[in-house]
Amino acid sequence: METKGWLVETAAVRAQLSGAARAALGGRLAAVQRLAGGSKKGVYRLVTDDGATAVAYRWDDSENYWPAAEGDDDLADPFSPGLGLDLFEAAHARLAGLGVRVPAIRLVDREGAYGPADLAVVEDVPGESLASLLARDPLAATPVLARLGEALEAMRGHRAPAYGKVAVVDAGGASRGSSCEGVVLERALRDLAEAAARDSRMAGARERLEERLRALAGAVRPRAEYAVVHGELGPDHVLVDAGGQPVVIDLEGSMYFDVEWEHVFLRIRLHEAYPPLEAPGLDEDRLALYLLAQRLSLTAGPLRLLDGDFPDRAAMAGIAEYNLKRALELVR
Numbered sequence: 001m002e003t004k005g006w007l008v009e010t011a012a013v014r015a016q017l018s019g020a021a022r023a024a025l026g027g028r029l030a031a032v033q034r035l036a037g038g039s040k041k042g043v044y045r046l047v048t049d050d051g052a053t054a055v056a057y058r059w060d061d062s063e064n065y066w067p068a069a070e071g072d073d074d075l076a077d078p079f080s081p082g083l084g085l086d087l088f089e090a091a092h093a094r095l096a097g098l099g100v101r102v103p104a105i106r107l108v109d110r111e112g113a114y115g116p117a118d119l120a121v122v123e124d125v126p127g128e129s130l131a132s133l134l135a136r137d138p139l140a141a142t143p144v145l146a147r148l149g150e151a152l153e154a155m156r157g158h159r160a161p162a163y164g165k166v167a168v169v170d171a172g173g174a175s176r177g178s179s180c181e182g183v184v185l186e187r188a189l190r191d192l193a194e195a196a197a198r199d200s201r202m203a204g205a206r207e208r209l210e211e212r213l214r215a216l217a218g219a220v221r222p223r224a225e226y227a228v229v230h231g232e233l234g235p236d237h238v239l240v241d242a243g244g245q246p247v248v249i250d251l252e253g254s255m256y257f258d259v260e261w262e263h264v265f266l267r268i269r270l271h272e273a274y275p276p277l278e279a280p281g282l283d284e285d286r287l288a289l290y291l292l293a294q295r296l297s298l299t300a301g302p303l304r305l306l307d308g309d310f311p312d313r314a315a316m317a318g319i320a321e322y323n324l325k326r327a328l329e330l331v332r
Contacts, residue, residue: 016115
């Protein structure tokens with residue numbers, strides 16, 4: 001398997017980040033720290049000689065661990081990969097406009113002024129992630145969760161007559177399919193096929209899982225308005241600033257969609273910490289469909305990622321295994 005040439009890339013990446021750091025922060029780049037967690041873009045903390053810091057997002061093929069697939073660049077698909085500066089800026093503008101705390105943008109470069117990759121330099125939020133805070137001191141996380149609930153309510157209250165990526169809908173574009181549940185069913189069937197091709201347990205349950213998906217989708221009633229959702233709002237995508245405010249990151253996948261999609265993901269990721277974020281009036285039929293669909297996605301996605309050279313392989317395999325078992329429990 002061909003691996004990414006980190007040593008070869010380092011000089012070129014540092015040169016790009018050095019110019020961007022000077023433009024964004026006004027100082028000479030003294031240190032670069034690659035931050036963990038990015039699988040579709042490079043994420044780096046920049047430190048200048050006068051102690052100023054910022055975080056750089058770098059979108060380049062060399063930074064994307066996901067194996068290429070047909071339709072990756074189809075922005076009309078709400079679930080196509082959230083890649084690129086345009087998606088980031090559109091989502092940032094929408095969320096900030098709703099009062100959601102997101103890192104302030106210091107610089108953007110899509111013209112290659114500092115290097116070949118699209119680049120954004122944003123505020124470096126001091127503190128820890130919500131995931132870390134919950135693990136360290138769940139009680140201290142209580143007011144942060146309350147504020148995150150307020151942000152989610154603001155997102156839920158902003159409606160659009162069409163679903164799809166924020167960048168597409170806000171520009172007047174249209175998305176594929178005729179409904180959120182239809183798009184989810186199509187994606188879930190694709191995820192099921194991919195997971196079944198990689199794991200014999202999924203292959204053995206494929207017929208039952210497909211029948212269950214189609215039955216759940218058939219029970220969902222039509223809907224004509226959609227809310228703003230992040231799409232993958234786990235506690236690792238929320239930072240906690242010095243004032244205890246939640247700061248939402250990894251914005252590119254934000255879309256107008258059924259709010260139930262967001263809440264299923266939150267329930268999966270937060271477990272017993274979820275109740276403060278519970279929203280009234282969620283559609284139980286959508287929740288049931290989206291739970292099974294997300295279990296399949298969280299099985300197939302990590303298995304697909306492991307086809308490439310993603311470095312933290314044990315953790316990704318663990319995510320796939322956990323969600324595979326949860327998916328099978330839904331059809332016993």
